[in-house]
Amino acid sequence: MFKKDITPGAKSKVKSSAQRAIRAKVLEQYPLLEPYIDDILPKKDQLDLVKLPDRVSLYTLGSTPLFFQHMDDPLLPHLALVHKYPDCFHRLRIDRGAIRFVLSGATLMAPGLTSPGGRLPNDPEDEEGRYGKEELAPGEVVVIEAEGKENACMVGVLKMGTEEMKKAKKGQACEAGHYLGDGLWGLSLG
Amino acid sequence: MAEPTAYPKKVLYCGVCSLPPEYCEFGGTVKKCEEWLKSNHPHLHEKLYSQEALEQNLSSLSLEAQKRAEKDAQKKAAKAASAEAKAQAERASSKVLIKRIERNKRKYVTAVQGLEHFGLDIKKVAKDFGKKFATGSSVTRIPGGGEEITVQGDLSDDIYDYVIETYKDVPEDNVECVEDKKKKAAG
Ligand SMILES: [Zn+2]
Secondary structure, eight states, rough: OOOOOOOOEEEOOOOHHHHHHHHHHHHHGGGGGGGGGHHHHTTOOOOOOOEEEEEEEEEETTTTEEEEEEEEOOOOOOHHHHHSSSGGGGGGEEEEHHHHHHHHTEEETTHHHHSSTOOTTTTTTOOOTOOSSSOTTTTOOEEEEETTTTOOOEEEEESSOHHHHHHHHSSEEEEEEETTTHHHHOOOOO | OOOOOSOOOOOOOOTTEEEEEEGGGGSHHHHHHHHHHHHOOOHHHHHSHHHHHHHHHHHSOHHHHHHHHHHHHHHHHHHHHHHHHHHHHHHHHEEEEEEEEEETEEEEEEEEOOOGGGOOOOHHHHHHHHHTTSSSSSEEOOTTTTEEEEEESSSHHHHHHHHHHHOTTOOOEEEEEEEOOOTTOOO
């Protein structure tokens, strides 16, 4: 989505009614953020909308990017937000070999998740349950972590359900939405 | 379930490539990243760049994948190096123009163009000008594309001195003062 460098377009204030709607939508999509919502989207602070190319809207608080959205698709969290609240999202893990592909903006392929270094929900290797017990359907927003790394490297939308991935072990797993080092990551909102 | 760690979690980002340092190895500036981490966060440097850590990174990849990753890393490094060289060449050939523009009789504004070629944030510089000279200073778009700083008043000489003194990355030879008379033929 942001393979190229982008220049931010017009910035506008979000009306308080729209701001409430966004807050509700964030909570609906990411209920685990509930305890922190007042820190993330303080009721009194002004939320801004920055237009990005290809009909993407980015919501920011001052110079802090929070969520972005393509047209009326789901709100996706900016990676800086994911890094602050890592376990408030559905997450999967790729093996080490897949990292460099993800960081160059490639579509994530299923083998990167099904190989020994990868993790999907209900993974027998995942004793602490970090990657959840709930199988995920296509269309779900996922945060992608990486083998041997503490922080997430990508946020995207699943193209294939996790159960199907385990069976097929091939094919496109997740669309590259936003990854470390992409145009959105490098965007200067100063 | 374990008590969640205090949120928001503080994540450190690399001062060179902006990624979390554990991902620096996948960019084209690993050497610089490592130096930065070593001098700024020696503990983390020890953890990420220890012999052990490096070996462990390699052992999780097949031999073939290692080779491909190495090639990839070289390509990225070359790309980053050429981007750096290009930026340097651009800097060397870029000019900062300080224009004195007559607005009305004996009323002037000073326009400054080209500072962005020297890695400066125009908006910040405009603010600094305003503070330094206690005058109106704003960023405006140039018709042909790009942006310039417009400062109220005839300040070309002062701005010239200030730019050279404050922004060491801007060589004196690359700064030029010009006069822009209002009577330029229209059309
Ligand atoms: Zn780095």
